[in-house]
Amino acid sequence: MINILKILIIGFFAFSFTGCAYKVTTSSSPALDIMSDYDGKLPGEYILMISDDLKNIKREISTTSYICTAHTYPVDVGNSIETSITTTLQDVFEEISQQKPTSGTSVSSSNPIVSIRLADFNPKVSCSMGFWEPSCTSTTELTLKVSVRKGEQKLVNTRIGATRTTDGGGGMYCGGVSEILAESINLTVREVSERLAERLLNSGKIRQAMGGSGGVGSFASAPTQPKTPQSPAPLKLLKGTGVYVGSSNYIITNYHIVAGSKNINVKFSNGKSYTATMVAKDKSNDVAFLKLNESPEIIASNIVLANSSSVKSGDKVFTIGYPMSNILGDRPRFAEGAISSIYGVDNDPRVFQISVPIQPGNSGGPLFNEKGEVIGITMASLDAANTMQITGAIPQNVNFAIKSSFILNMMAMVPESLISSTGIVVTPKDSESLSNFIEKVSNNIVLIEAKE
Numbered sequence: 001m002i003n004i005l006k007i008l009i010i011g012f013f014a015f016s017f018t019g020c021a022y023k024v025t026t027s028s029s030p031a032l033d034i035m036s037d038y039d040g041k042l043p044g045e046y047i048l049m050i051s052d053d054l055k056n057i058k059r060e061i062s063t064t065s066y067i068c069t070a071h072t073y074p075v076d077v078g079n080s081i082e083t084s085i086t087t088t089l090q091d092v093f094e095e096i097s098q099q100k101p102t103s104g105t106s107v108s109s110s111n112p113i114v115s116i117r118l119a120d121f122n123p124k125v126s127c128s129m130g131f132w133e134p135s136c137t138s139t140t141e142l143t144l145k146v147s148v149r150k151g152e153q154k155l156v157n158t159r160i161g162a163t164r165t166t167d168g169g170g171g172m173y174c175g176g177v178s179e180i181l182a183e184s185i186n187l188t189v190r191e192v193s194e195r196l197a198e199r200l201l202n203s204g205k206i207r208q209a210m211g212g213s214g215g216v217g218s219f220a221s222a223p224t225q226p227k228t229p230q231s232p233a234p235l236k237l238l239k240g241t242g243v244y245v246g247s248s249n250y251i252i253t254n255y256h257i258v259a260g261s262k263n264i265n266v267k268f269s270n271g272k273s274y275t276a277t278m279v280a281k282d283k284s285n286d287v288a289f290l291k292l293n294e295s296p297e298i299i300a301s302n303i304v305l306a307n308s309s310s311v312k313s314g315d316k317v318f319t320i321g322y323p324m325s326n327i328l329g330d331r332p333r334f335a336e337g338a339i340s341s342i343y344g345v346d347n348d349p350r351v352f353q354i355s356v357p358i359q360p361g362n363s364g365g366p367l368f369n370e371k372g373e374v375i376g377i378t379m380a381s382l383d384a385a386n387t388m389q390i391t392g393a394i395p396q397n398v399n400f401a402i403k404s405s406f407i408l409n410m411m412a413m414v415p416e417s418l419i420s421s422t423g424i425v426v427t428p429k430d431s432e433s434l435s436n437f438i439e440k441v442s443n444n445i446v447l448i449e450a451k452e
Contacts, residue, residue, distance in 0.1 A: 020071045022178040024061070026080040029190040030087035033260040035281070036201040044210040046096040047113045048089060054118040054144070055082050061181060067127035067134045068174035073181055075123060081142075081189055085116060088193040092200050112150040112206070116196075119143040119159055125181050127170050134170035136177050138184035139163060142192050146199070148206060155205045162191035167346075237451055241321035241365035242266065242290065243374065244444040245303045249292035252407060253364035253448055254379050255281050258288050261450035266290065268298050269332055269442050285350055285406045286379050290448075300444050303366070306373035308403035311352065315339045319356050319378050320438060321365030322447045332445045334438055335362070337397065344400050345382075351400045352376055358399040364448060367401045372437050376401035 061073040089096055096114070120143040127134040143161030147154065164187035170177045200206065238261070242253035251266060258264055258278055267273040274296055280289040318336035322328075337356035344351035354367065358381050367376035382398040 022071060022073050022175045024073050024075045024178045024181045026077045026182050026185050028080050028083040028087060029186045030084045031194040031197045033194060034091065034197045034201065041094045042092055042201065042206055042210065043094055045111045046093045047111050048096050048098045049101045049113060049115045050082055050085065051101055051117040054116060057121055059123060061123055061125060063125050063127050065126040065128065067129055068170055068177055071174050073178050077185055084189050084193050088197050092197050112148055115147045117145040119145045123181055123185055125177055133172050136170040136180050137165060137167040138180045139165045140184040140188040142188045144192060146196060150209050153209060155209055156203055158199065160192060160195050160199060162188050162195060164188040164191055237449060239325055239361050240363045240448045242446045242448045243303060243366040244300050244446055249295055251276060251290040251446060252377060253288055253290065255283055255286045255288040257364050257448055258450045263451040264290060265449040266292060267330060267447040268296055270298055272297060280410055282410055285402055287402060287407055287410055289410060298443050301440050303444055304373045305404045305408055306369060306375050308375045308405045311339055311342060311375050313339050313341055316370050317354060317356060317367055319362065319365045319367050320442060320445045321362040323359035323361045325361050325447060330447055332442045350406060351402055354399050354401055355397045356399060357397060375404050377407065
């Protein structure tokens with residue numbers, strides 16, 4: 001009976017509503033978070049040329065699996081990509097105007113020409129059978145060819161790309177597949193927009209070429225026109241946890257807590273607060289290094305980062321952080337559990353699945369083993385609402401932490417973070433020493449408040 005039911009479900013998804021076309025509706029996805037080593041936009045006037053093949057991207061997607069294979073998913077994404085790029089570049093250049101590549105503008109133009117062409121666009125989706133609806137995964141690859149020229153001088157000539165994956169339920173009649181595809185495309189376009197902006201903003205060649213004499217110099221020195229007053233948008237405040245390491249004022253936390261923030265405040269357990277700046281980031285692994293703008297007045301312990309490859313399922317672990325600080329208060333709190341798996345969602349090898357209770361505000365906190373060594377950074381919980389919608393069950397203590405090996409790899413980017421003070425590392429071996437450890441190491445656990 002069960003086998004017959006499976007066959008019926010497969011036949012339903014594969015052959016029902018043959019020939020249906022579900023349009024993939026994408027949206028403008030400009031860069032939200034742009035990191036620059038310089039103050040201000042790129043000076044001067046620029047000409048933007050976006051190729052026709054990029055502005056007219058159209059695809060007709062079919063699933064790469066037998067589920068939902070009878071349907072097609074038309075994609076017309078050229079307009080949303082063009083809008084994403086032009087909106088992003090408004091935040092990169094002081095002044096930029098768009099022209100058609102066929103408008104006759106020559107390379108001898110006094111203004112630099114920013115040329116963007118399509119190298120590759122490859123959205124894919126596959127589905128597997130679920131109980132009520134198919135479970136689908138979409139991956140989109142997008143690569144752009146980018147060049148910047150001023151006369152005969154080539155300032156930038158590179159490729160910029162990204163790949164993003166999303167998943168979800170495909171809907172009873174496979175119509176939901178179009179939404180999964182759209183989300184994958186939107187996220188990829190946003191990632192490419194951010195990388196494009198950062199590549200151009202941090203180009204020393206462009207800044208050097210535009211800092212000379214002539215029209216560029218006079219433009220750069222011209223008085224700024226007053227902007228029309230606007231009502232200020234409400235500031236978004238994100239809270240999380242971080243861990244103070246070394247003796248050079250570095251904090252390790254999650255990237256998503258501080259991404260796009262203009263004001264980062266770090267508060268220690270003694271109540272004193274300090275401003276901080278992000279100095280290194282790893283978006284894909286959700287790790288960020290902050291540096292305090294002054295040394296804290298607190299006695300901190302040495303923090304040992306262990307090799308996460310030796311961790312096994314069942315190992316006991318604990319964290320200290322600031323869960324729901326707006327309700328529970330600004331004192332660090334202890335939570336314990338175990339390693340549920342050495343893999344994350346979809347067997348992701350970068351993260352641990354842990355049973356340690358994680359609440360909003362715990363993100364970015366250290367995950368300790370029984371020796372008091374940091375083996376990871378807590379980062380996320382399985383979304384209860386989405387999981388309930390897809391599986392019909394509410395997840396219980398399904399939480400995740402990025403492994404310490406990825407943090408150790410980042411430390412090469414900020415060598416000063418490897419320098420330790422001469423303090424003694426407390427190693428908890430019984431209940432009394434664990435309490436002592438928590439008391440001492442709490443000086444290293446900080447509350448992070450980030451305003452966008």
